[in-house]
Amino acid sequence: MNTHTLPHVVIVGAGFGGLQTAQKLAHAPVAITLIDRYNYHLFQPLLYQIAIAGLVPSQIAYPLRTIFRRQKNLTFQMGEVTSIDFDSRYVRTNGSVIAYDYLVLAIGGQTNFYGLQGVEENGFQLKSIEDATGTRNHLLRMFERADREADPDKRRALLTFIVVGGGPTGVETAGALAELISHVMTKDYPDMDLKETRVLLIEATGHVMATYPDELRKSTMDLLQSKNVEILLNTRLTDYDGQRVTLADGSHINGYTLIWTAGVRAADLTNRLGVQQVASGRVRVEPTLQLPGHPEVFVIGDSAYFEDGNHQPLPMLATVAQQEARAAARNIQRILKREQPQPFHYKDPGLLATIGRNAAVARIWGLSFSGFVAWVIWVFLHIYRLIGFRNRLEVLINWAWDYFFYDNQVRLITRE
Ligand SMILES: Cc1cc2nc3c(=O)[nH]c(=O)nc-3n(C[C@H](O)[C@H](O)[C@H](O)COP(=O)(O)OP(=O)(O)OC[C@H]3O[C@@H](n4cnc5c(N)ncnc54)[C@H](O)[C@@H]3O)c2cc1C
Numbered sequence: 001m002n003t004h005t006l007p008h009v010v011i012v013g014a015g016f017g018g019l020q021t022a023q024k025l026a027h028a029p030v031a032i033t034l035i036d037r038y039n040y041h042l043f044q045p046l047l048y049q050i051a052i053a054g055l056v057p058s059q060i061a062y063p064l065r066t067i068f069r070r071q072k073n074l075t076f077q078m079g080e081v082t083s084i085d086f087d088s089r090y091v092r093t094n095g096s097v098i099a100y101d102y103l104v105l106a107i108g109g110q111t112n113f114y115g116l117q118g119v120e121e122n123g124f125q126l127k128s129i130e131d132a133t134g135t136r137n138h139l140l141r142m143f144e145r146a147d148r149e150a151d152p153d154k155r156r157a158l159l160t161f162i163v164v165g166g167g168p169t170g171v172e173t174a175g176a177l178a179e180l181i182s183h184v185m186t187k188d189y190p191d192m193d194l195k196e197t198r199v200l201l202i203e204a205t206g207h208v209m210a211t212y213p214d215e216l217r218k219s220t221m222d223l224l225q226s227k228n229v230e231i232l233l234n235t236r237l238t239d240y241d242g243q244r245v246t247l248a249d250g251s252h253i254n255g256y257t258l259i260w261t262a263g264v265r266a267a268d269l270t271n272r273l274g275v276q277q278v279a280s281g282r283v284r285v286e287p288t289l290q291l292p293g294h295p296e297v298f299v300i301g302d303s304a305y306f307e308d309g310n311h312q313p314l315p316m317l318a319t320v321a322q323q324e325a326r327a328a329a330r331n332i333q334r335i336l337k338r339e340q341p342q343p344f345h346y347k348d349p350g351l352l353a354t355i356g357r358n359a360a361v362a363r364i365w366g367l368s369f370s371g372f373v374a375w376v377i378w379v380f381l382h383i384y385r386l387i388g389f390r391n392r393l394e395v396l397i398n399w400a401w402d403y404f405f406y407d408n409q410v411r412l413i414t415r416e
Pocket of ligand 1: 042047082302
């Protein structure tokens, strides 16, 4: 295909939204440039599995040049987009300037620490591969240090793991961490007293899984408690110094590990675009996902602020980003055919989160499930959604091995 004379679509971000947009435009009469700071697509929902030594990064990330090897109308460029000139229609990266006819911004989000500097500096987050492997190294190192620590108070602090945020990521991380300790670490450290280990889940509101129906919130609490996760509801954290959490009521919890999953905001670049930002820095978009005043620009995914029929912003979820991507790709093709772009409508596919072995909660087709059935659905859906047959097979084998042998195979402390 001679792409030189075709309209140029630049897609920034090769996460869930950007990838899907590029794939949906594969047969459109456009030339696409896809830009990302990484050379891989990352399946973020399984990052916590790297942190708890269940999977290796290559199993949840896939090289972009391999994904698009056969897509002749697409060029990939690895680079950091630093600014965008909407009037002159070009994107500046840390090594190039790229002009566009249509622009799709799918730059995702980043952790929101709500100004808690101590947490940002001393806590762990799960947003990138580096974050997840850093968390894994730290968690495993805590067991090594506890194993040779003679002071019981210090040992307990080393073995106290605090997860902040009772949403799906926090719940999944806390559940998996509790199982790593009870199923695996107790075998690696036979002298360890399980009573000295604690996994705490701290949540500022009165519920875990705030967006889930009541019956699933209750099931989540029961499942977590059955795995010995201590849940502190209506508890707000105000500081963390790396060894001690301070709570809003002035009390303290000693712990050398804090994993923050309590907030997401739009990616940094949105602050430098001079566009209207709403809650969590997300960019307000038209019902057609176009940027107000710039119909050739589409913003999708975590960085876009789009209200549903109840005037609530759509959640920052992969399913939202993917549906918006399909709508943006359709609208670009409509504009090329001189048709009006159509408003986007989100179809809620349901809710699904795992809490560990044989334990998950799901809301699908209006029905709520919890326990083993929900867990089987979770396992197979996540394997299906991974990119690449090899990754799917490897994850399936890994999980089957861990399931039957009560093992988390990636218990490696590597240099950072
Ligand atoms: C730990 C975790 C668990 C999650 N679990 C679930 C789940 O179970 N179910 C679910 O539906 N969702 C889940 N999510 C949310 C889901 O991952 C996001 O909603 C989704 O990734 C958003 O897609 P996106 O395309 O908007 O952004 P992303 O997928 O984040 O992609 C954004 C891309 O833009 C790139 N980028 C950003 N800025 C720049 C720049 N300046 N220059 C170049 N490239 C840039 C990034 O490198 C990235 O590749 C989870 C998220 C996390 C972090």
